[in-house]
Amino acid sequence: MNYTDVHDKLTDYRRQIAAIREKMRDTLADVEPQVVGDYAFTNLDGTVHLSDFFGEHDDLIVIHNMGATCSYCTLWADGYNGIHRHVVTRAGFMVTSPDHPSVQKKLAESRGWKFPMVSHAGSSFAKDMGYVSGKGGWLPGVSVFRRENEAIVRVSDTGFSPGDDFCSLWHFFDLLPGGAGERPDAQKKTSCCSDH
Incomplete structure (x- = not known):
């Protein structure tokens, strides 16, 4: 896909994510x-x-x-x-x-x-x-x-969980060619979040 097509597709995905977040906020309001x-x-x-x-x-x-x-x-x-x-x-x-x-x-x-x-x-x-x-x-x-x-x-x-919305670093890495690839030095240690 060319750059413009990919950009447009990703923009649409981000709009869908924003709409889901709005639904989540509405659901939370009724808790x-x-x-x-x-x-x-x-x-x-x-x-x-x-x-x-x-x-x-x-x-x-x-x-x-x-x-x-x-x-x-x-x-x-x-x-x-x-x-x-x-x-x-x-x-x-x-x-x-x-x-x-x-x-x-x-x-x-x-x-x-x-x-x-x-x-x-x-x-x-x-x-x-x-x-x-x-x-x-x-x-x-x-x-x-x-x-x-x-x-x-x-x-x-x-x-x-690794890659979630609570750590912006992963989302910046997602924009790089190849995605996150190797985690930064602090992440090359044991990934304990998935071990329990």
Whole structure:
């Protein structure tokens, strides 16, 4: 196919994707929220709770991160760092993983991450939210919570997978001849997202 034909075909596919996303937003608007507890986590200061991270907002975005051993989770988190200051104008934001807070701090410092991280180790949070696999491994994704009077409810969530919409790098690579090809150095390690 010549360049113009391919361009037109891809433009049509992108319009179809945009239409599906609109349907997804409409479907989400009708969801009955899931009431959840005010889960306890740990950070370097001690015990913190889910409610502590809403800040001045009624909404909170929580990332389910598999920890320092997952190269894909690290790549996703590099992306959150770039948009964090924009996200927090609209909602609270935090990342949770099973790692000890000292491990989280070391990784965050090595990557220049600015967002808050907490450990869910010892809690049922990841399992209750559906981010533990049938084999007992951690799963990556995101849950969105809302404060409604005295209650905390989950209003949406989705899992992550390599090449998804939550990491823009893959979409830039898709525009290159040959697509993503070899992943960047950070991705040549074990791809733990598909192992659990």
